[in-house]
Amino acid sequence: MTLPLQKQLSALWDNIFDRSRDPSKQDLVNILAQVPLFADLNHRELKRVARITHQRHYAQGEKIFHMGHPGAAMFIIRTGRVNIVIPSESDGLVLATLSAGAFMGELALLDDSPRSASAIAVEDTQAIALFRSDLNKLLETEASLGSKILKSLALIIGQRLKLTNQQLAQAQMSKSA
Amino acid sequence: MNFAYDALSRAKRRQRFYVVTGLLGFSLFIVLIWTLRELTLPAIVGALAAYLCHPLLALMRRWRIPKGLAILTLFAGFFFLISLASSQIRDAIPDEQGKLELRVRIQYKLDDKYQALMQIDEQGKGNLLHRLVGAEIEPFYDRLNRLLMLNPEERASFERYYVDHYSVQRFDQTFYRYFLHNLAQYQKRGGDLTMDEGEPNTGSQAKAAVSEINASTNLNTEQKSLLGVIGGVISLWMAAPFVFLFLLLDEGEIKRSxxxxxxxxxxxxVLTVLNNVDDALGKYLRGTFLECTLVGFTLMLGLYLIGLGAKWAFVIGTIAGLANAIPFLGPAIGLLIGAGYALIVETFTPFFSIIDADNMVLWVCIVVAVTQLLDNAVYQPIVLGNAVSLHPLVVIIGVMGGSILLGFIGMLFAVPVIVIVKVVIETLFKEMKAYQII
Incomplete structure (x- = not known):
């Protein structure tokens, strides 16, 4: 049974021009939708963000970024696991182990101050990188979209600050007790 | 048995693979660039226009204009500007007869100005200026006169045109009178009209006949090859709008690849270096483009006000604006074209009564000087304020080097290439240190 001409043409058009039908791109949009930083974005905005991201593959043991290096991009883990480490002469202090859907190095979206820790792939890892300069350009052209991301970033940093303050207070209390 | 091969670690094999494919890819890239070198200029023009238009596109997007419509508007604007400039410049380029007339006019006007300046009488004696510098200038002026003088074939062609078109009334035609005046003056200055650049006349007539026969027999071939050449140029330049369009449509996919x-x-x-280079280069190129546009418009306005006519003011302003991208030499090119046209201008409508044919060249010089003053005092500080600065010596050597390598195109692109190299090296070193690579 043959499809009507209109549907055939529509399918042809989608094959050539509609990148969103690409399974890997669709997958990328779904992953971004799960990241708290992009929680406020609608599907169109998520597709817009997906277009400015970079896909990276890291082998087991490879460093994603180094402590002390200037930060230029935020990373979202697509598959695999990553250790956040304070390097030392021995093995180094592991602060956290992140898995798929988590993000790291988000402060690099604000400025190029040095990284406060290193990120090392525990196993073969696929990561999505969002570059600060691309976000800044997005802010220029689509201010509402860019400001949604920055607002989420500010909220996340605020929450982390509160958590750190609580942990510090608890640590001081336990020390004095 | 592949023990040696198997003994290699994966990392080593990968390294070798990268080196070999990298070298092969680079060689292929160089070969392609060289083979398709005729496409380079249209591609560069399209890419440059797209690069310059990116901030406009961003601005339109900020005004909530849909991307497709914004790109379509820019594309139409690009096409309109290119076709307007090329049609005006093409109209200004004379045909064969026009070229002969132009030489006759230049020769006449030059002689006119020279006589007015030196006031040489029938005995060959002139004013004080002539007595002071005449001996030095005279040989140079003679050589220039010989260069401009039509050779016997060109004279025959010029005569034939006027006989065919005006018959006896040709003696009333301005340019024909100039032609006769030039002949008389040339003979008066000791020139031999029967000689063609030092060759005896007996040969030149035969040569003219032979060349006419050759011309008629080769006409078809020449027409074909000419059509082929025009077709080739058109199809090559078709690349420019496509490069422009697709680079505007691109949302960083090329960079990501x-x-x-x-x-x-x-x-x-690498991302940081690319971004910094893009930033610095964008500021420089957009600043230079804006500066050249402002210089071109100022010249157009100035030349129009002194009475050069809208068409010629546009053509000279466009060429001088474009040439302004070449440091130091650009203003000289503008002055040369403007003064050259002012020298031969026949009809003009100045807005001020103090401007006449005799002082037209002076007024062109004033317009060019005022434009340069405005450029240095106002335009450059505003539009190129914090863009990359180069040492004047680097610029001069670069422009000369560009001219030796690629002629006018080389001169035009020398400074942007130096800016790219400077920014890339500077940023690369800075970032390599920041990332503790060196």
Whole structure:
């Protein structure tokens, strides 16, 4: 049974021009939708963000970024696991182990101050990188979209600050007790 | 048995693979660039226009204009500007007869101005200026006169045109009178009209006949090859709008494809370098483009006000504006074209009564000087304020080097290329230190 001409043409058009039908791109949009930083974005905005991201593959043991290096991009883990480490002469202090859907190095979206820790792939890892300069350009052209991301970033940093303050207070209390 | 091969670690094999494919890819790239070198200029023009239009596109997007419509508007604007400039410049380029007339006019006007300046009488004696510098200028002026003088074939062609078109009334035609005046003056200055650049006349007539026969027999071939050449040029230049369109449509996919090839260790550094280079280069190129546009418009306005006519003011302003991208030499090119046209201008409508045919060249010089003053005092500080600055010596050597390598195109692109190299090296070193690579 043959499809009507209109549907055939529509399918042809989608094959050539509609990148969103690409399974890997669709997958990328779904992953971004799960990241708290992009929680406020609608599907169109998520597709817009997906277009400015970079896909990276890291082998087991490879460093994603180094402590002390200037930060230029935020990373979202697509598959695999990553250790956040304070390097030392021995093995180094592991602060956290992140898995798929988590993000790291988000402060690099604000400025190029040095990284406060290193990120090392525990196993073969696929990561999505969002570059600060691309976000800044997005802010220029689509201010509402860019400001949604920055607002989420500010909220996340605020929450982390509160958590750190609580942990510090608890640590001081336990020390004095 | 492949023990030796198997003994290699995966990392070593990967390294070898990258080196070999990298070298092969680079060689292929060089071969392609060289083979398709005729496409380079249209591609560069299209890419440059797209690069210059990116901030406009961003601005239109900020005004909530849909991307497709914004790109379509820019594309139409690009097409309109290119076709307007090329049609005006093409109209200004004379045909064969026009070229002969132009030489006759230049020769006449030059002689006129020279006589007025030196006031040489029938005995060959002139004013004080002639007595002071005449001996030095005279040989140069004679050589210039010989260069401009039509050779016997060209004279025959010129005569034939006027006989065919005006018959006896040709003696009333301005340019024909100039032609006769030039002949008389040339003979008066000791020139031999029967000689063609030092060759005896007996040969030149035979040569003219032979060349006419050759011309008629080769006409078809020449027409074909000419059509072929025009077709080739048109199809090559068709690349420019396509490059323009697709680079405007691109949302960083080209950059991402390049960055994908970068090893993870250098990923962030390369992104930072690319961004910084883009930033510095964008400021420089957009600033220079804006400066050239302002210079071109100022010249157009100035030349129009002194009475050069809208068409010629546009053509000279466009060429001088474009040439202004060449440091130091650009203003001289503008002055030369403007003064050259002012020298031969026949009809003009100045807005001020103090301007006449005799002082037209002086007024062109004033317009060019005022434009340069405005450029240095106002335009450059505003539009090129914090863009990359180069040492004047580097600029001069670069422009001369560009001219030796690629002629006018080389001169035009020398400074942007130097700016790219400077910014890339500076940023690369800074970022390599920041990322503790060196």
């Amino acid at each position: 390049v960055v994908q090839l970068v090893p993870n260790h250098y990923f962030e550094m």
